Amino acid sequence: MRDKKEFYGIIESIDGADYREYAKLIGDFDFARYVLKITHVQEDPESGPTLLVVRVPDVVAGFPPHLYNTAVRRTALEDYLSRRIAAHLEGGLEFDEHGIARKRLFISAPGQKILPRTCLVVTDEFVEARIYYNLPDRDGRIPGSELREVFFEELPMVVNASLIFWNLDEREVEQAVDTMEDADEIRQMLSTRGLVAFVAEGSLLARGPDGETPLLENGEPLMMDDWAAQQVEVTHSGKVRGLGIPTGITVILGDEYSGRRELISAIASGIYNHPLGDGREFAVSVPDTVYVCTDRGRAVQRVDLSPFFPGDASFSEYTTEHADDFVSQAAATVEAIEAGARVLVFDESESSAAFLMGDSRLHDLLPDSGVVALSQRARQLADELGVSLVVGGGAAAMAFVPVADTVLRIHDNRVSDITAEAKKVVGDAATGELEPDAVRRLGEIQRWVIPASIDASSGPHDAVIEAPEVHRLHFGRSELSLGGLHQLADAVQTATIGLILYYLRVRYLDQPRPIRELLDLIDRDLSTEGLGCLTRDLRGDLARPRRYEIAGVINRLPSLRVRVGEPE
Secondary structure, three states: OEEHHHHHHHHHHHOOOEHHHHHHHOEEEEOOOOEEEEOOOOOOOOOOOEEEEEEEEHHHHOOOHHHOOOHHHHHHHHHHHHHHHHHHHOOOEEEOOOOOEEEOEEOOOOOOOEOOEOOEEEOOOEEEEEEEEOOOOEOOEOOHHHHHHHHHHHHHHHHHHHOOHHHOOHHHHHHHHHHHHHHHHHHHHOHHHOEEEEEEOOOOOOEOOOOOOEOOOOOOOOEEOHHHEEEEEEOOOEEEEEEEEEOOEEEEEOOOOOOHHHHHHHHHHOOOEOOOOOOOOOEEEOOOEEEOOOOOOOOEEEEOOOOOOOOOHHHHHEEEOOOOHHHHHHHHHHHHHHHOOOEEEEEHHHOOHHHHOOOHHHHHHOOOOOOOOHHHHHHHHHHHHOOEEEEEEOHHHHOOHHHOOEEEEEEOOEEEEOHHHHHHHHOOOOOOOOOOHHHHHHHOOOEEEOHHHOOOOEOOEOOOEEEEEOOEEEEOOEEEEOOOOOOOOOHHHHHHHHHHHHHHHHHOOOOOEEHHHHHHHHHHHHHHHOHHHHOOOOOOOOEOOOHHHHHHHHHHOOOOOEEEOOOO
16 A cells, blocks of 8 residues: 555646546555545546545544444444534635635535434444545646645544544543434334324424524423423433323424424424434434425325225326325325335424315215315324324314324423313314225235336436435436425435435336335345445445435336336
């Protein structure tokens, strides 16, 4: 292996040379405290950045094994270190001739959600950071002075400040790892305690306009009456008091300014762990929780909507290129159940009122009206399929009170259990004669994906996959709007889903397969082989998604074609 002196010599030799001479930087170089690996360089300034792999041996990094001795603790440590690097690199901006800022060195930094990523890897042998570098260009020539500054000043500072344990705040590192382990411990307890979610008392749930940035200064902590509170005990934080959301049907009543929307959002985001300082460190949900909202204009491909349109046979395999509010939310509900969801979360602010509440009295008076609301099917979903529902709102949510197991009220961020009071006010439900078999079938129907309908090609390119933002995906010749998938973590995760679709097409779709089987296969591969199985090249910009967001993207592909039942 060549050393840093030879690397310095290469920089000297290409200083002022043509941009194509950057290829001479490819190789492994020993910088004493770490190894720098460059396997590929960008061909021109406008192409994708160059990946720098910085590997620090364990004997130098010095992280105690107890910080990464389980999968959960390892992910927590990797997340903490990647945030350290991102914070260190924030000041490393350069400006082009138009005054536009361009990051020189950058890492695929996580947002407010912790999940397995490829930007940083911790093993028993080494700690590896995967940092991207926009190789500089000066009128088509290589500026050697900047290369020397980056590789011999800035990069060593990143390593020393972020990847050497003795240079970090030991207490802060321990707290970050322990807190995530506690959160995951609570999540593991939920099913044994008959809960689907838990939100700790004192959590700060208010978010900024982007829905993620915490508003900690002016935010009010979540509080609850004793009757609504539960207590759990975890390894590091001890006893934690909070709001437990039980299995079954739970209604959360409150207006727009009561803290209801923030609580519903925290329950939906509880599928992820959150970093220190987020305010939702102990807001957790079962992993199979799916937030369902309207998504007007999305495509729907042969989805069984008969539970909501029992009088029209055409809805048993409904297809449209542009769904309205009702149909889009009904389809998302059925698709989530098909993917294996055990908890469905709704809020009236992002729902179709007709889909949520309808009017059960109208069903009795006009039995041929043809439309059945979710509130009329909720009890069957819970009893026949074992799917729990959490519904937040005002008037629309009130329609669920007669069939609810738990009714909570939130006012000024304080939660009360008002189940008995609400039942007394609303009275019993009038559900009419609704066929239960229509709901039972939702757990049995299989849609088989036609292989040719998953196509990432565009023009001369075998695969065009880009995610310019979290809710937009370019996949082949299609541009998908994913605004209805609220639980997507970030654009990196969205792009990873695009790669997963391409991977499924190449590896498994040599013949039609059911959507549920495809989701099982990718879950297995990601769990056993890791995110690296998705690409031939080493990547530092992948983040693991759940099966539900993968299914959500598949179901929104305009090109998707499926067969229902056994394929021909």
